[in-house]
Amino acid sequence: MTHTLDSDPEPDDDRDDIACTVCHRDLRADEIGRHACRPCTDLVDINLRALAGPDGLYVRLNTRLAPGSGSGGPAVSGSRTAPVPVRLDILNLMTAGGPVLGPLETWVRDWETHGRAELGEAGTLQQRVDHAVRTLRFNLEWAATHHPAVDEFAHEIGQIRRQCEGQVTGERPPRRIPVACPCGQILRVALDTAGERCPNCGEQYGHAEVLRLPMAERRAAAA
Known part of the structure; x- marks a missing residue:
């Protein structure tokens, strides 16, 4: 069961954070003292909710296990003696240590060290996903x-x-x-990029700023 501490340390109003660490936009006056702005916090909540539950993305991965049910998969064999093959990329996503449940429970363990969570490894993989999502959502504001x-x-x-x-x-x-x-480094960004830090000069760009950067010349981009 997820639990909370009896009391929390008060946010440090004197700290230097004036921008959201997720999207890098300036925090509003009522957000000062937060690491993540409210829109980014809401987006994390939306992404977590999309994963869990009877209609969530995790359970819907089952519909793509059979080869041919997704792009690039071979046709399912009609042999009665051969075992039914599965798509290993989908199966990997659904394993206990895979790239869905593995990171979710890693964050639960991390939050447990702060007294903000309790790992639940009992039950089916779906139940563990649901438990991890509930735990992380419950203390998301913290x-x-x-x-x-x-x-x-x-x-x-995300x-x-x-x-x-x-x-x-x-x-x-x-x-x-x-x-x-401006330093000459090529950055590769998508329309949904939250922000980007230049690995060459260290300049940090928010979502709007990075999309306003000029397109790289074809020759430089191919290098």
């Missing part, structure tokens, strides 16, 4: 204010949803476009 790695958490939850959604719907990931940082 994480947005107090957890120093909430940006990493937000991006990872990536998990995109992975599952891509397999369930067959949609391709957003096309990445090469843009040029």
